[in-house]
Amino acid sequence: MALALPNPLPSSLLLLLLMMACSTSAQTYRNQSLGSSLTAQDGGSSWASPSGDFSFGFQRIGNGGYLLAIWFSQIPEKTIVWAANRNNLVPRGSKVELTTDGQFVLNDPEGKEIWRANITRSGVAYAAMLDSGNLVLATQNSVYLWESFNLPTDTILPTNTIGRLGKLVARYSETNYSNGRFQFSLKSDGNLVLQTRDVILDTANSEYWSSETAGSGFQVVFNESGSIYVAAVNGSIKMISSNAVSMQDFYQRAILEYDGVFRHYVYPRRLNISNSTSSPLAWTPLSPFIPSNICTDTSERIGSGACGFNSYCQLGDNQRPRCLCPEGYAYIDPDDVWKGCKANFIQQSCNESLPEKDLFYLHTMLETNWPESDYEHSEGQTEDWCRNACLGDCFCAAAIYADDGVCWKKKFPLSNGRKDPKQGGKALIKIRKDDSTFKPSDADSKKKDRSTLILIGSVLLSSSVFFNILLLLAAFLAVFRFDYFKPKVVQRYPVMPGMNLRSFTYEELKKATDGFKEELGHGAFATVFKGALESDHGKPVAVKKLNNIVTQGDLEFKAEVSAIGRTNHKNLVQLLGFSNEGQHRLIVYEFMSRGSLANFLFGGSRPNWYQRIQIAFGTARGLLYLHEECSTQIIHCDIKPQNILLDDSLTPRISDFGLAKLLKTDQTRTMTGIRGTKGYVAPEWFRNMPVTVKVDVYSFGILLLEIICCRKSFEADVQNEDQMILADWVYDCYKERKLDLLLGNDEEAMSDMKRVERYVMIAIWCIQEDPSLRPTMKKVIQMMEGAVEVPVPPDPSSFNRSI
Numbered sequence: 121m122a123l124a125l126p127n128p129l130p131s132s133l134l135l136l137l138l139m140m141a142c143s144t145s146a147q148t149y150r151n152q153s154l155g156s157s158l159t160a161q162d163g164g165s166s167w168a169s170p171s172g173d174f175s176f177g178f179q180r181i182g183n184g185g186y187l188l189a190i191w192f193s194q195i196p197e198k199t200i201v202w203a204a205n206r207n208n209l210v211p212r213g214s215k216v217e218l219t220t221d222g223q224f225v226l227n228d229p230e231g232k233e234i235w236r237a238n239i240t241r242s243g244v245a246y247a248a249m250l251d252s253g254n255l256v257l258a259t260q261n262s263v264y265l266w267e268s269f270n271l272p273t274d275t276i277l278p279t280n281t282i283g284r285l286g287k288l289v290a291r292y293s294e295t296n297y298s299n300g301r302f303q304f305s306l307k308s309d310g311n312l313v314l315q316t317r318d319v320i321l322d323t324a325n326s327e328y329w330s331s332e333t334a335g336s337g338f339q340v341v342f343n344e345s346g347s348i349y350v351a352a353v354n355g356s357i358k359m360i361s362s363n364a365v366s367m368q369d370f371y372q373r374a375i376l377e378y379d380g381v382f383r384h385y386v387y388p389r390r391l392n393i394s395n396s397t398s399s400p401l402a403w404t405p406l407s408p409f410i411p412s413n414i415c416t417d418t419s420e421r422i423g424s425g426a427c428g429f430n431s432y433c434q435l436g437d438n439q440r441p442r443c444l445c446p447e448g449y450a451y452i453d454p455d456d457v458w459k460g461c462k463a464n465f466i467q468q469s470c471n472e473s474l475p476e477k478d479l480f481y482l483h484t485m486l487e488t489n490w491p492e493s494d495y496e497h498s499e500g501q502t503e504d505w506c507r508n509a510c511l512g513d514c515f516c517a518a519a520i521y522a523d524d525g526v527c528w529k530k531k532f533p534l535s536n537g538r539k540d541p542k543q544g545g546k547a548l549i550k551i552r553k554d555d556s557t558f559k560p561s562d563a564d565s566k567k568k569d570r571s572t573l574i575l576i577g578s579v580l581l582s583s584s585v586f587f588n589i590l591l592l593l594a595a596f597l598a599v600f601r602f603d604y605f606k607p608k609v610v611q612r613y614p615v616m617p618g619m620n621l622r623s624f625t626y627e628e629l630k631k632a633t634d635g636f637k638e639e640l641g642h643g644a645f646a647t648v649f650k651g652a653l654e655s656d657h658g659k660p661v662a663v664k665k666l667n668n669i670v671t672q673g674d675l676e677f678k679a680e681v682s683a684i685g686r687t688n689h690k691n692l693v694q695l696l697g698f699s700n701e702g703q704h705r706l707i708v709y710e711f712m713s714r715g716s717l718a719n720f721l722f723g724g725s726r727p728n729w730y731q732r733i734q735i736a737f738g739t740a741r742g743l744l745y746l747h748e749e750c751s752t753q754i755i756h757c758d759i760k761p762q763n764i765l766l767d768d769s770l771t772p773r774i775s776d777f778g779l780a781k782l783l784k785t786d787q788t789r790t791m792t793g794i795r796g797t798k799g800y801v802a803p804e805w806f807r808n809m810p811v812t813v814k815v816d817v818y819s820f821g822i823l824l825l826e827i828i829c830c831r832k833s834f835e836a837d838v839q840n841e842d843q844m845i846l847a848d849w850v851y852d853c854y855k856e857r858k859l860d861l862l863l864g865n866d867e868e869a870m871s872d873m874k875r876v877e878r879y880v881m882i883a884i885w886c887i888q889e890d891p892s893l894r895p896t897m898k899k900v901i902q903m904m905e906g907a908v909e910v911p912v913p914p915d916p917s918s919f920n921r922s923i
């Protein structure tokens with residue numbers, strides 16, 4: 121037939137025609153007598169209803185096997201409305217037979233019984249597929265001994281009623297017909313309810329919707345004009361869905377879908393020639409959906425809610441729920457998003473001698489809640505209190521902070537997650553700051569010898585207690601090579617790579633950078649190139665070529681470089697080695713994949729507020745280390761966003777520290793060649809005043825303002841002249857109590873105004889003209905943490921004016 125067509129048809133249409141031809145020839149419009157059977161195979165025959173609207177037979181489901189089913193057979197979708205073996209697909213060659221003794225049995229090709237119709241009385245004479253979509257086994261007198269309508273799966277059709285104890289069970293997913301996560305049942309008391317289910321245990325959990333017909337409900341009715349209601353014993357009805365649908369014009373079905381929502385669908389029987397735009401040839405859901413918002417209507421103590429554990433549910437534009445994972449989490453199975461999410465990081469340790477509070481941060485999710493997972497709550501608290509309480513508690517997976525000052529701590533697994541504008545408050549979900557850059561590399565640990573311990577000893581004197589414990593543990597393990605004993609902790613903390621500073625030859629570095637080919641950046645004193653160390657599995661490095669070096673003795677250079685090399689802090693870029701040959705002075709650093717803070721802040725869209733806060737914190741900690749915690753005090757002299765680099769996990773790492781000394785600039789006196797960058801340079805550089813660590817505090821203040829506002833310290837291209845200098849503009853806004861002007865449309869920062877104000881005040885203290893008024897970095901950190909009050913700062917330039 122196809123070959124006779126004059127013109128080639130699109131292959132899909134051809135296929136459709138062929139399919140129609142096949143199924144037409146296979147349909148048999150008659151009663152099926154005893155001994156009739158159907159076999160599972162592609163293009164196999166089926167039993168059609170007299171009108172041809174429904175067919176019964178085998179349908180192939182993906183590659184999983186065949187379903188013995190009833191479907192709409194006049195539409196291309198062949199939508200399945202009933203199945204015998206939904207939990208147990210059968211292979212090709214399986215057979216369903218109406219046996220000569222009146223049994224109706226499905227057997228696999230080996231003859232094993234898979235399913236059987238439960239017929240309680242003998243006397244079946246024939247089977248028939250009816251035009252209503254009901255498959256019946258009947259006696260000679262057409263008394264029905266078995267009906268598919270009495271055992272609906274997930275769908276009901278018009279005229280199909282559900283009696284007390286009857287139910288629909290949703291399928292597992294759109295294409296998996298197995299028993300799923302939700303059910304619709306008319307309970308013995310006559311109440312019609314929707315319930316979540318435990319798929320593994322095959323039991324129902326809690327109810328998330330009810331018809332409120334307990335005591336009166338008698339059956340659920342879906343009539344031909346499209347009304348769905350619960351009929352009461354006394355004849356009254358409780359309407360569930362009252363659309364008026366014309367049976368002549370539309371196919372209809374009502375289904376409890378795999379997402380837990382009960383929907384009534386219609387499909388036009390034919391294209392409406394008179395108005396082809398009015399009804400598309402597709403299943404269209406009619407309102408109302410039951411429940412109207414499954415994300416917020418499910419809330420259960422046992423069970424995960426509408427979506428899986430640790431996920432949250434949000435209604436999409438089409439009113440369908442979507443299951444999403446919070447930041448820091450990923451789907452357990454990306455092909456089955458209802459299974460829930462898992463954390464992408466190792467949980468916080470509860471070992472009190474290893475407090476991990478600083479290794480975590482809280483990510484804000486507005487309008488989100490996990491209402492049933494709380495284990496503790498506290499009233500009349502500030503958001504900072506709430507944050508600290510959760511960060512310091514290893515059981516706390518997330519906190520919910522409500523505007524009325526209530527702080528809820530949530531435990532694992534998070535359940536009943538939802539994001540909805542009606543939620544109010546905000547969720548603060550705890551995520552580990554990934555310290556992946558601190559994994560000990562194999563090469564490093566192999567090189568370790570006993571000298572490591574001695575070297576570590578010297579650094580211990582100057583590092584924080586917490587870090588020391590970790591270092592000691594790491595060194596201990598590295599030296600004694602407890603290969604079989606690898607606690608989690610060891611993999612995340614340094615084994616002091618910096619202590620083995622390598623001396624490279626110039627040739628080696630030339631080769632590593634491919635002849636100084638790829639430039640990463642350059643300044644007045646140096647140019648930085650990207651390279652890869654062949655000797656270290658092609659490890660990427662940044663090679664800094666000092667091009668303007670003051671003639672300097674060999675020993676002096678080495679002493680300075682090793683001073684830099686002795687620094688070790690997670691917020692500093694680690695020095696790996698150097699080269700000092702003839703005129704060539706080069707230093708080799710670890711390579712920072714995410715580039716500089718300048719790119720991060722000013723390169724396009726405004727980055728996340730809490731990530732920015734973490735960066736400000738990290739930078740402050742790195743500076744504190746340089747100023748107060750490392751063996752020789754280091755004044756950076758050039759703090760600016762270009763010198764703060766970011767690693768894979770967005771941890772800020774200060775670079776270029778120690779260069780001031782290396783470049784032989786006198787740090788304590790005014791000098792002609794100012795190291796530092798316009799806009800970030802403290803005023804004392806220009807005056808005859810000693811240069812102290814407070815120059816870095818000044819630059820940090822400017823940097824903090826840039827981080828808050830995501831704007832450069834100086835911008836010529838602004839509408840209002842008053843806004844050109846960021847520090848001035850910020851002080852004006854602060855004075856006029858209009859800090860929101862600084863934030864653009866930064867919703868997250870806006871919802872955290874108290875912190876914004878505190879940080880602005882800290883920054884204003886940092887940029888005081890009088891260096892003695894500026895706080896130390898230690899004080900800055902205490903104020904940022906909220907550990908000490910921030911006093912009202914004076915006008916930064918008042919000192920200037922008073923001179």
Ligand SMILES: *[C@@H]1O[C@H](CO)[C@@H](O)[C@H](O)[C@H]1NC(C)=O
Nearest residue numbers: 149150151170246260261262
């Ligand atoms: C099916 O069999 C019953 C009883 O024998 C008979 O009444 C009915 O008309 C038959 N239907 C068809 C379509 O043959």
Ligand SMILES: *[C@@H]1O[C@H](CO)[C@@H](O)[C@H](O)[C@H]1NC(C)=O
Nearest residue numbers: 181184209292296297298319
């Ligand atoms: C359908 O989902 C169930 C439950 O997860 C699973 O056991 C079964 O293998 C799935 N069936 C198919 C055909 O994927």
Ligand SMILES: *[C@@H]1O[C@H](CO)[C@@H](O)[C@H](O)[C@H]1NC(C)=O
Nearest residue numbers: 236237238239240241270271
């Ligand atoms: C078959 O149906 C009878 C009566 O409805 C019921 O009591 C029995 O439990 C059913 N058997 C099975 C295996 O479902």
Ligand SMILES: *[C@@H]1O[C@H](CO)[C@@H](O)[C@H](O)[C@H]1NC(C)=O
Nearest residue numbers: 343344345346347348349357
């Ligand atoms: C279906 O139910 C509605 C509401 O009770 C009623 O108005 C309508 O007439 C019924 N339709 C049929 C075909 O019984």
Ligand SMILES: *[C@@H]1O[C@H](CO)[C@@H](O)[C@H](O)[C@H]1NC(C)=O
Nearest residue numbers: 335336352353354355356357
């Ligand atoms: C039927 O029962 C319901 C509740 O029990 C009641 O509200 C209603 O008035 C009754 N209707 C009739 C017709 O008796």
Ligand SMILES: *[C@@H]1O[C@H](CO)[C@@H](O)[C@H](O)[C@H]1NC(C)=O
Nearest residue numbers: 369370388392394395398399
């Ligand atoms: C077809 O269109 C006409 C005119 O718009 C409308 O009255 C009728 O209900 C439509 N029928 C179907 C099946 O959509």
Ligand SMILES: *[C@@H]1O[C@H](CO)[C@@H](O)[C@H](O)[C@H]1NC(C)=O
Nearest residue numbers: 392393394395396397398399
């Ligand atoms: C077709 O239907 C659309 C909206 O459903 C209506 O605006 C338009 O007037 C109709 N056209 C005809 C020819 O009925």
Ligand SMILES: *[C@@H]1O[C@H](CO)[C@@H](O)[C@H](O)[C@H]1NC(C)=O
Nearest residue numbers: 470471472473474589593609
């Ligand atoms: C806690 O950490 C300390 C220090 O690493 C260790 O000695 C101790 O065994 C740990 N305690 C537990 C219960 O794991």
